[in-house]
Amino acid sequence: MPILKLEGVTYRYKNKYQSVEAVKNVNYEFERGKVYAIVGKSGSGKTTLLSLMAGLALPGEGQVYYNGRSTKDMDRDRYRRDEVAVIYQTFNLFPMLNVLENVMYPLQLRGIGGQQAKERAKEMIAAVGLTDVVYRRYPAMLSGGERQRVAIARALAADVKIIFADEPTGNLDVENSDRVIDLLFDLCHKRGYCVIVVTHDPDIAGKADVVIRMQDGCLAGETLNRNGQ
Numbered sequence: 001m002p003i004l005k006l007e008g009v010t011y012r013y014k015n016k017y018q019s020v021e022a023v024k025n026v027n028y029e030f031e032r033g034k035v036y037a038i039v040g041k042s043g044s045g046k047t048t049l050l051s052l053m054a055g056l057a058l059p060g061e062g063q064v065y066y067n068g069r070s071t072k073d074m075d076r077d078r079y080r081r082d083e084v085a086v087i088y089q090t091f092n093l094f095p096m097l098n099v100l101e102n103v104m105y106p107l108q109l110r111g112i113g114g115q116q117a118k119e120r121a122k123e124m125i126a127a128v129g130l131t132d133v134v135y136r137r138y139p140a141m142l143s144g145g146e147r148q149r150v151a152i153a154r155a156l157a158a159d160v161k162i163i164f165a166d167e168p169t170g171n172l173d174v175e176n177s178d179r180v181i182d183l184l185f186d187l188c189h190k191r192g193y194c195v196i197v198v199t200h201d202p203d204i205a206g207k208a209d210v211v212i213r214m215q216d217g218c219l220a221g222e223t224l225n226r227n228g229q
C-alpha cells in the first residue's frame with residue numbers, strides 16, 4: 001500500500017472577490033523509503049499541494065489517503081503531531097523558545113522525556129552542522145541559514161514517517177545545502193521515511209528518486225531518476 005495516495009485532489013482558494021483553483025484533480029501514489037522532488041513554476045500549486053498532504057487543509061474535492069485512511073476521516077491533529085513533519089518556506093520556529101527547546105518540542109509533545117529529548121535534539125543539531133554555541137539562542141538571534149537548519153533538525157528529531165519540506169535550502173550556502181539534503185535523503189533511505197521536497201534547485205531534484213512536475217495546478221509529469229529505479 002502506498003504511504004500516501006492522492007485521488008482527484010482539488011483545492012480552491014475562495015474569497016469575496018475571486019476563486020483560484022490552485023490544485024486540480026491530482027492523482028498520485030507516494031511510497032515509503034523514497035525521496036520525491038516537486039518542481040514547477042511559482043504559483044503552480046506546490047505549497048498548496050503540500051498543505052493538503054500534510055493535513056493542514058482538506059481538499060475541496062477528492063481525497064488524500066495516509067496508509068489507506070482519508071485525511072477527512074482521521075484525527076488530523078494527531079496525524080500532524082505523530083506521523084508527519086513539515087519544514088516550511090518560512091521556518092516557523094517558536095520565537096519564545098531557544099534552539100534546543102525548539103528541536104525538543106515535537107518530542108515532548110509525544111511524551112518523550114526531558115533528558116532523552118535533549119540528547120536526541122543535540123544529535124540532530126550537530127547533524128545539520130550547528131554547534132552547542134546556538135543551543136540557548138532564540139530564533140531572532142540566528143541567521144536565515146541557521147534558522148533553516150534548526151527547522152530541519154526539528155523535523156528530523158521527530159522521527160515521523162513523512163517529511164514535507166518547502167524549499168528547505170533557500171537560505172543555505174552550497175556546502176550546507178548539500179549537507180542537509182544528503183542527511184535528509186540518507187535518513188529517508190535508511191529509515192524508510194518518505195521525503196517530499198518542493199524545490200527550484202536542479203541539483204536537489206537530481207538527487208531525488210522521483211521528480212514530479214506541477215503546472216498550473218495539475219500534475220504534469222513524473223521522472224524517475226536513476227537512483228529511483
Ligand SMILES: Nc1ncnc2c1ncn2[C@@H]1O[C@H](COP(=O)(O)OP(=O)(O)OP(=O)(O)O)[C@@H](O)[C@H]1O
Pocket residue numbers: 013014020021022040041042043044045046047048049
Ligand atoms: N491564501 C491564498 N488565497 C488565494 N489564493 C492563493 C492563496 N495562496 C495561494 N494562492 C494562489 O494559489 C496558486 C498556487 O499557489 P501556491 O502557493 O500553491 O504556489 P507555489 O507553486 O507554491 O508557488 P511558489 O513557488 O511561488 O511558492 C497561486 O495562483 C496563488 O496565487
Ligand SMILES: [Mg+2]
Pocket residue numbers: 046047048089166
Ligand atoms: Mg510555494
